[in-house]
Amino acid sequence: MVNLAKTAGFCFGVRNAVNVVDNLLKSGFNVCALGYIIHSPQVVDLLKNRGVRVVDGVSEVKNGEVLVIRSHGVEPKVYEEINKVGVSFKDATCPFVRRIQNEVFKEYKNGKRILIAGDANHPEVRGILGYCKNEALVFSSLAELKLLFGKNGYLKKEPVFLAAQTTFNVKVWESSVSFLKDVCGCENINSFCSICSATVNRQNEAILLSKSNDVVFVVGGKNSSNTRKIYELCAENCEAFFIESLKDLENLNFNLKGKSVGLTAGASTPDFLIEEVYGKIVSYI
Ligand code: SF4
Numbered sequence: 267m268v269n270l271a272k273t274a275g276f277c278f279g280v281r282n283a284v285n286v287v288d289n290l291l292k293s294g295f296n297v298c299a300l301g302y303i304i305h306s307p308q309v310v311d312l313l314k315n316r317g318v319r320v321v322d323g324v325s326e327v328k329n330g331e332v333l334v335i336r337s338h339g340v341e342p343k344v345y346e347e348i349n350k351v352g353v354s355f356k357d358a359t360c361p362f363v364r365r366i367q368n369e370v371f372k373e374y375k376n377g378k379r380i381l382i383a384g385d386a387n388h389p390e391v392r393g394i395l396g397y398c399k400n401e402a403l404v405f406s407s408l409a410e411l412k413l414l415f416g417k418n419g420y421l422k423k424e425p426v427f428l429a430a431q432t433t434f435n436v437k438v439w440e441s442s443v444s445f446l447k448d449v450c451g452c453e454n455i456n457s458f459c460s461i462c463s464a465t466v467n468r469q470n471e472a473i474l475l476s477k478s479n480d481v482v483f484v485v486g487g488k489n490s491s492n493t494r495k496i497y498e499l500c501a502e503n504c505e506a507f508f509i510e511s512l513k514d515l516e517n518l519n520f521n522l523k524g525k526s527v528g529l530t531a532g533a534s535t536p537d538f539l540i541e542e543v544y545g546k547i548v549s550y551i
Pocket of ligand 1: 277433492
């Protein structure tokens with residue numbers, strides 16, 4: 267038997283973004299997306315086959331196309347460009363991301379030093395940075411945060427607003443907040459735990475799954491931040507494999523005989539892929 271995580275697969279924000287594109291296509295619109303609509307190569311290919319183009323900027327949108335903004339959101343200057351050029355668009359920014367953008371904008375205007383726990387190169391974080399004129403400090407681990415405060419002692423005295431990328435690791439977030447408050451002695455810190463509930467639930471279930479099975483398979487795009495975090499958490503407790511496709515699974519070397527096996531997936535992994543992988547793993551047991 268394979269123990270399948272209840273939270274495996276699309277989260278609310280990803281499902282919404284895919285539905286936005288699907289509905290536009292069904293209504294006969296030509297559609298393009300600003301970047302890959304989700305971090306799943308299989309879904310991106312399926313949409314490409316249905317005519318969805320991926321563009322890098324507003325200037326690449328063709329006449330008659332509707333531009334879709336993905337769940338990661340974008341920086342304000344993208345909206346300015348859309349309005350200037352007069353492009354039709356649908357905004358699939360996840361409400362959880364929108365809330366961080368709004369909070370960062372408000373706190374930045376209030377004069378706070380903005381700190382973001384996340385990956386500075388991730389599109390969600392790049393979008394958020396646009397709401398504080400790219401003046402936030404970004405760290406991806408406790409070690410990076412320590413380094414940041416070690417180098418810039420003046421930060422301890424400044425009013426700080428701390429938020430996280432929605433898919434950030436919950437444990438690292440908690441240790442970062444406690445470092446700032448208890449160890450660093452920041453005098454004026456306002457922390458907003460903006461890790462979304464979809465991430466928290468997936469990470470919690472991944473920990474339980476990996477503690478109660480010998481082997482766990484994690485399915486999702488290699489470029490998916492939330493899938494990678496789930497894999498890293500599982501790998502702390504058991505033998506874990508991060509696979510993007512059925513082909514990855516077939517190329518791996520493992521023996522599942524007599525072992526308990528868990529299966530989970532990232533928030534951008536489609537159900538059909540989870541079902542395919544599930545069926546294949548069952549055949550190995
Ligand atoms: S992971 Fe969270 S923030 Fe990101 S799209 Fe899904 S629900 Fe929204």
